[in-house]
Amino acid sequence: MTWELFVQNLFNALTVGSLYALIAIGYTMVYGILRFINFAHGDVFMVGAYFIFFGVTAAHLPWPVAALVAIGGASGLGILVDRIAYRPLREAPRISALISAIGISFLLENLGLVVFTGLPRPAVQPQWMVDPITLGSIRILPLSFIVPVVTAILVLALLWIVYKTRPGLAMRSISKDIETTRLMGVSVDRIIALTFGLGSALAAAAGIMWAMRYPQIHPFMGVIPGFKAFIAAVVGGIGSIQGAVLGGLLLGTVEIMVVAFYPTLSGYRDAFAFVLLIVILLFKPTGLMGEKLEDKI
Amino acid sequence: MSAQAVKNTPMVQNHSLRNGLSTIVAIGLLFGGLWLAEQHFDGYQTQLLNLVAINAILAVSLNFIYGFSGMFSLGHAGFMAIGAYVSALCILTPGQKEMLWLLEPIWGPLAELSTPFFFSVLMGGLAAAFCSFFIALPVMRLGGDYLGIATLGFAEIIRVLFTNIAPLTNGAIGLRGIPAYANAWWNYTWLIITLFIILSILKSNFGNVLKSIRDDEIAARTMGINTTAYRTMAFCVGGFFAGVGGALMGSLVTTIEPKMFNFQLTFNILLIVVAGGLGSVTGSMVGAAVITLMLEWLRIVEAPMNFGFVIIPGIPGMRMVIFSMLLVLIIIFRRQGLMGTREFSWNAFYNSIGFKDRESFERSES
Amino acid sequence: MLELKDMHVRYGGIHAVQGVNIKVNRGDIVTLIGANGAGKSSTVRAIAGLVKGVTGQIMYTGNDGRTVNLTGSQPENVVRRGIALSPEGRRILPHLTVSENLDLGAYSRSDKPEIEKDKEWVYSLFPRLKERHWQKGGTLSGGEQQMLAVGRALMSRPDLLMLDEPSLGLAPILVQEIFEIIKRLNQEDKKTILLIEQNAYAALSIAHQAYILEVGSIVLEGPGKELMHDPKVKEAYLGG
Numbered sequence: 001m002t003w004e005l006f007v008q009n010l011f012n013a014l015t016v017g018s019l020y021a022l023i024a025i026g027y028t029m030v031y032g033i034l035r036f037i038n039f040a041h042g043d044v045f046m047v048g049a050y051f052i053f054f055g056v057t058a059a060h061l062p063w064p065v066a067a068l069v070a071i072g073g074a075s076g077l078g079i080l081v082d083r084i085a086y087r088p089l090r091e092a093p094r095i096s097a098l099i100s101a102i103g104i105s106f107l108l109e110n111l112g113l114v115v116f117t118g119l120p121r122p123a124v125q126p127q128w129m130v131d132p133i134t135l136g137s138i139r140i141l142p143l144s145f146i147v148p149v150v151t152a153i154l155v156l157a158l159l160w161i162v163y164k165t166r167p168g169l170a171m172r173s174i175s176k177d178i179e180t181t182r183l184m185g186v187s188v189d190r191i192i193a194l195t196f197g198l199g200s201a202l203a204a205a206a207g208i209m210w211a212m213r214y215p216q217i218h219p220f221m222g223v224i225p226g227f228k229a230f231i232a233a234v235v236g237g238i239g240s241i242q243g244a245v246l247g248g249l250l251l252g253t254v255e256i257m258v259v260a261f262y263p264t265l266s267g268y269r270d271a272f273a274f275v276l277l278i279v280i281l282l283f284k285p286t287g288l289m290g291e292k293l294e295d296k297i
Numbered sequence: 298m299s300a301q302a303v304k305n306t307p308m309v310q311n312h313s314l315r316n317g318l319s320t321i322v323a324i325g326l327l328f329g330g331l332w333l334a335e336q337h338f339d340g341y342q343t344q345l346l347n348l349v350a351i352n353a354i355l356a357v358s359l360n361f362i363y364g365f366s367g368m369f370s371l372g373h374a375g376f377m378a379i380g381a382y383v384s385a386l387c388i389l390t391p392g393q394k395e396m397l398w399l400l401e402p403i404w405g406p407l408a409e410l411s412t413p414f415f416f417s418v419l420m421g422g423l424a425a426a427f428c429s430f431f432i433a434l435p436v437m438r439l440g441g442d443y444l445g446i447a448t449l450g451f452a453e454i455i456r457v458l459f460t461n462i463a464p465l466t467n468g469a470i471g472l473r474g475i476p477a478y479a480n481a482w483w484n485y486t487w488l489i490i491t492l493f494i495i496l497s498i499l500k501s502n503f504g505n506v507l508k509s510i511r512d513d514e515i516a517a518r519t520m521g522i523n524t525t526a527y528r529t530m531a532f533c534v535g536g537f538f539a540g541v542g543g544a545l546m547g548s549l550v551t552t553i554e555p556k557m558f559n560f561q562l563t564f565n566i567l568l569i570v571v572a573g574g575l576g577s578v579t580g581s582m583v584g585a586a587v588i589t590l591m592l593e594w595l596r597i598v599e600a601p602m603n604f605g606f607v608i609i610p611g612i613p614g615m616r617m618v619i620f621s622m623l624l625v626l627i628i629i630f631r632r633q634g635l636m637g638t639r640e641f642s643w644n645a646f647y648n649s650i651g652f653k654d655r656e657s658f659e660r661s662e663s
Numbered sequence: 664m665l666e667l668k669d670m671h672v673r674y675g676g677i678h679a680v681q682g683v684n685i686k687v688n689r690g691d692i693v694t695l696i697g698a699n700g701a702g703k704s705s706t707v708r709a710i711a712g713l714v715k716g717v718t719g720q721i722m723y724t725g726n727d728g729r730t731v732n733l734t735g736s737q738p739e740n741v742v743r744r745g746i747a748l749s750p751e752g753r754r755i756l757p758h759l760t761v762s763e764n765l766d767l768g769a770y771s772r773s774d775k776p777e778i779e780k781d782k783e784w785v786y787s788l789f790p791r792l793k794e795r796h797w798q799k800g801g802t803l804s805g806g807e808q809q810m811l812a813v814g815r816a817l818m819s820r821p822d823l824l825m826l827d828e829p830s831l832g833l834a835p836i837l838v839q840e841i842f843e844i845i846k847r848l849n850q851e852d853k854k855t856i857l858l859i860e861q862n863a864y865a866a867l868s869i870a871h872q873a874y875i876l877e878v879g880s881i882v883l884e885g886p887g888k889e890l891m892h893d894p895k896v897k898e899a900y901l902g903g
Binding site for chain 3: 172179182183
Binding site for chain 1: 369435436439441442443445446447449450451453454457458460461560561564567571612613614615616617618620621622624625628629632
C-alpha cells in the first residue's frame with residue numbers, strides 16, 4: 001500500500017461515502033416521520049441520473065440547467081409516489097405501505113427498462129470534472145473534490161431548513177407526535193410531501209454525481225446503492241440526518257478501504273454493507289447516533 | 298351440569314371420517330389428473346403445471362412465516378438458493394461435477410456425493426432450515442421493517458457468498474445440467490407433504506400460539522409465551538419448505554446460478570401471497586396458480602406479436618410493470634387479496650352444496 | 664359562540680358521547696365535569712377535529728360573526744378558525760425547546776411581529792417558562808409542561824381556548840396557580856374558555872356555566888356556583 005494509493009483510495013472513499021450519505025438522508029427523513037422504509041427511494045436516484053442524461057443529450061440543455069431540471073423532476077416524482085402509493089395507506093398496517101413501496105420500486109425499475117431499455121447509457125462527463133489533477137505523485141479527479149464539497153453544502157442547507165425554518169420545525173414535530181402537530185395547525189400531508197421532495201432532491205443530486213463518477217446509467221442502478229444507503233442510515237441512527245451522513249461516510253470508507261488493503265476480498269464488496277447492518281442490529285440497533293424511536297405500547 | 302344444560306348444549310357434528318375420505322378422494326383425483334396431463338400436455342404446459350406446484354410450496358411457506366406468524370421476511374430467495382444448491386450437489390453425478398467445476402475444483406467431500414432425489418430435496422430443505430435457525434438468532438428480536446431489511450440482507454449475503462465460494466458452488470458460472478427429476482409426480486407429492494405439515498401445525502396448539510403472537514406480541518409475552526422461541530421455530534419451518542421449493546425448482550429448470558436468487562424472486566412469491574390472501578393457505582395455492590399462469594401468459598406482451606399485416610414489437614419488462622402495478626393496486630384497494638383469511642374446508646364445501654349439518658340446518662330454519 | 668347540538672362520538676363499537684347539547688357564550692368560562700371515561704375528552708377532541716366518528720352539529724360563531732358547522736373539519740382548519748386545544752396529558756414536544764414549542768403553537772399565523780409580542784406576553788404569564796426557554800420540553804417538570812401546553816395554545820391567539828384536564832397530576836399549589844391564570848385570561852384578556860376537569864371543586868368555583876357528564880350524557884347543567892351547592896353534585900364529585 002503506497003502512500004499515493006492510500007490517498008487516492010481515501011478520496012474514493014470520501015466520494016462514494018458522500019453519495020451514500022445523500023441517499024441515506026432521504027431514507028432517514030421519511031422513516032423518522034412516517035416510520036416507513038421507502039423502498040422506492042433508490043429508484044428516484046436512478047431517475048435523477050436518467051433525467052440529466054436525457055437533459056443533456058436529448059434536450060441539449062446546458063449541464064447546470066439539466067442538473068436543476070433533473071433534481072426538480074426527481075423531487076416531483078418522489079412527491080407523486082407518496083401521494084398515490086403511500087398516502088392512501090397512512091392508516092393501514094405499516095407493512096402494507098412497505099409492500100406498496102416495494103411494488104413502486106419494481107414499477108419504476110421496470111418502467112425504466114421499458115422506456116429507456118436496459119442498454120447502459122453513457123453519461124456525459126464534463127471534461128473538466130474528469131481530467132486528473134496531479135499533486136506531486138498523486139493523481140486525483142476533480143470530481144473527488146467536488147462531490148464531498150457539494151454534499152457538504154447540500155447537507156448544511158438541509159440542516160438549515162430542518163432546524164431554522166417553520167416547515168422544518170413542523171417536520172421535527174411530526175416525527176414525535178403527529179396528532180399534536182395537527183393540533184398546531186400544521187397541514188401534515190403537505191409537510192410529508194415536503195419531506196419526500198427534499199429527500200428525493202438529494203437522491204437525484206447523488207444520482208447525477210454518481211453518473212459523473214460511474215458513467216453507466218441503467219434502470220437497476222439504484223438497487224444496490226439504495227440498499228446500501230438505507231443500511232448506512234440504520235447504522236448511523238435511523239431518524240437522524242447527522243447519523244445518515246455519518247453512516248454513509250463510514251460505509252463508503254469501509255467498502256473502499258477494506259478492498260484497498262485486501263484486494264482479494266473485492267468480490268465480497270457488496271456484502272460488507274449487509275454485514276455491517278447485522279453487526280449494528282445486534283449490538284446497537286438504534287444506530288451510532290440514534291435514539292430509540294419509541295413505539296407506543 | 299344440570300340436565301337442562303346438557304340438553305341445550307348444541308351438538309357439533311364430527312365429520313372427520315367424511316372429511317378424511319374426501320381428502321383421499323381429492324388426492325386420488327389430483328393424481329388421476331396428473332396422469333392425464335402426462336398423456337396430453339405438451340412440454341410448455343407441463344412446465345407450467347410444475348411451476349404452479351413449486352410456486353404453491355414457496356407461497357405457502359412464505360405465508361406461514363408472514364401471514365400466520367407475522368414475520369415480514371424478505372429473504373426467501375436466499376433459502377431457496379440454499380435448497381437449490383444443496384440438492385443439486387446431492388443429485389449431480391460425480392462425473393458431472395468434475396466437468397462443471399471450472400473455476401476451482403470442487404471441495405473434496407462433495408465430489409463423490411450422490412443421493413436419491415427425495416433425500417436430496419430433503420437435504421436441501423434441512424440445510425435451509427438450519428441456516429434459518431442461525432439467521433433467526435440475531436434478527437428475531439427485530440420488529441417489522443427491520444426484520445424485512447435484515448432478512449433481505451442475509452439473502453444478499455448468501456448470494457454474494459455463493460458467487461464467490463467457487464469450490465462449493467462453482468461461483469458465478471452456476472451449475473448446468475442438473476438432472477431433471479422434478480416431474481409433476483414429485484412436485485405435487487411435495488406440495489401435498491407441505492400442505493399436510495403446515496395445515497397440521499396451524500390447526501394445532503402451536504399454530505394458535507403463533508397466530509396470537511402475530512396478532513399481539515406484547516399480550517402474548519405477558520401471558521408467559523416465549524415468543525422468540527415460537528417465532529424462530531416458525532421461521533425454520535418456513536425456511537425448510539423454501540429450501541424444498543428451491544431444490545425442486547433447481548431440478549426443474551436444470552440450471553442454477555447465484556444471480557437468479559435475487560430480490561425479484563422473493564418479490565414474485567410475495568405478490569402471490571398478498572394476492573392470494575395473507576393468512577389463507579387456500580389463497581396461496583389459488584394465488585400461485587393464477588399468478589404463475591398470468592406471468593407466463595403475459596410473456597406474450599414481451600415477445601413480438603405477429604398479426605400478419607403488422608408486427609407489434611415486444612416490450613421487455615412490461616410484464617413486471619403490470620405486475621408491480623397489480624401489487625400496488627391490490628395492497629391499496631384490496632389488502633386482503635383473493636381469500637382474505639378464509640380457508641377452504643370440507644365442512645364449508647359440503648354445507649354449500651346442500652349437505653347441511655345440523656347447526657347450519659337449524660340456523661337456516663329459524 | 665360555540666354550540667354543540669346533539670353531538671355523538673363513536674369509536675368503532677363504543678358510543679362515547681351520546682347526544683350532548685352544550686352552549687358556550689362568548690366571554691364565559693364553561694366547564695365539563697365528570698368521572699374518568701365520562702366522555703369529556705372525547706367531546707373536546709371532537710370539536711378540535713381529532714376524532715372521526717362524529718355526528719351532530721358543532722356550530723361555531725367566530726369574531727367575524729359568521730357561523731359554521733365544524734363537524735368533520737380537519738384539525739388544521741379548526742385552529743385557523745380560532746379554537747385552540749391544550750390536550751389531555753399536555754402533549755408537548757419533548758425534544759423541542761420551550762421556545763420552539765411556543766413557535767409551533769403559532770404555526771397557523773404569519774404575522775411575525777405580533778407572534779413575537781404574544782410570545783413575550785406568554786412569558787410574562789409564565790415567568791418560569793422564560794427562565795427555561797432554551798431547555799428541551801422533556802426536561803421540564805409536570806407543572807411547567809402544563810404551563811407550556813397552555814402557553815402554546817395561547818400562541819395561536821385563539822378566540823376559544825379549550826383546556827383538557829390542566830390540573831391532572833399537579834401539586835395543589837400548582838393547581839391553584841393554573842386556575843388563577845385561567846381566571847386572569849378570562850377576566851383580563853377576555854378569553855372564552857372551555858374547561859374539562861376532574862377537579863370539580865376548582866372548576867365549579869370559576870365557571871360561569873357547568874355541565875356534568877356521566878357515561879356520555881349530560882345529567883346536570885347550570886351556573887358553577889349553583890351546582891357547587893347541589894347536594895347530588897356534592898355527594899358525587901365534591902366529597903359530600
